[in-house]
Amino acid sequence: MNVIFENFALYRDGFFKTLYICGYAMVGSLILGTILAGFRVSPVPPLRWIGTSWVNVFRNCPLTVVLFFCAFGLPEVGINGAYFWFSIVALVLYTSAFVCEAVRSGINSVPAGQAEAARAVGLTFGQSLTSIILPQAIRTVVPPLGSVIIAMIKNSAIVGAFGVGGELFAVSDTLTGSRGEAALPVLTGIVIAYLLITLPAGAFLGWLERKVAIAR
Template identity: 65%
Template sequence: MSPVFDNLDLFVEGFLTSLGICLVAMVGSLVLGVAIAACRVSPVPPLRALGAFWVTTFRNTPLSLILFFCAFGLPELGVNRSFWFFGVLGLILYTSAFVAEAVRAGINSVPAGQAEASRSLGLTFGQGLRTVVLPQALRTVVPPLGNVIIAMFKNSAVVGAFGVGGDLWSTGQTLTSARGLETLPIFTGVAIGYLLITLPAGALLQVLERRVAIVR
């Protein structure tokens, strides 16, 4: 493992870059995903269609293809940005579809009787939503949403592979191809870097899941 320890500073840097990509992409995809979910459950048909179109498109396309589309397609239209921008944009588009599905499933998991009961108690739509439906929906949404975010961190490797540079994956690539170090120790180091996030996050999620679980 000495090749890893010799280059530990590079690994740490890569780890932080990966984390940075994820934080930006997380905020972006949560906002976008919730907006798409809101479209999908709204009573307005064209918005529902838009939501369904969005989810179908981005969920069924490989992330790598979305990234290529962003990086090679958008410049043709005069959008010239860095690879980092395109990488994060692609990750946001892809993840937003999964966020939207998780949120929608959460909202739909609240039994209709809850909203009906709140209406017959005289709560307005807004009150019912705020005090009855959403608190329950949010709890159901936590576990799947957490999984989506963990998956997104793993997918940041794809963004790195695609050429953003400086992240955990790219660090491994640079060390093995440019400097000719052995692949096994270097990529074991890369793998450990990802596990450092995904394993604790997964464990945390399980605890959280037990906390917020509602018995129905």
């Protein structure tokens, strides 16, 4: 355990860098996934095709391949940037497919009469979706969305292999590779750091689920 205390500053910086990656990826995934869920239930066939194709592609494609595509494929077509942002883009693209399906399941759980009543009073599809259906659907999708977010946090460990630098994967690589520290105590510190992210996140989502259940 001395390795953890002696390199506490390195662990701290890696923890916050990982937290930044997870925060950006979570917000982007929730926004994009919700938009795609709207596409999936849209009465416009091209939008439904886009939503369905997105889900089928990214849900059935390994995250590692998506990361390779963003980190090494995008620069070849003239899209350049730091690996930090490429990693976030990859996580958003991948996770949004799962968010989409979770939100779509919530939309489908809302009684059809709600949409029919919205149309009866003259609301457009977009207005009924954002004002009537989604507020009710979100309450039912907190548990599956929570599972998706926790999985995304754990998946963020993979991005370190693509040269992001400074996050928890890089910390373990630096300590075991460059400084020759023993792997077991180093990885123990990494596990503790991830638990400090996932356990509070899981507790918050559990509290939110109970609160929403009471509200229903």
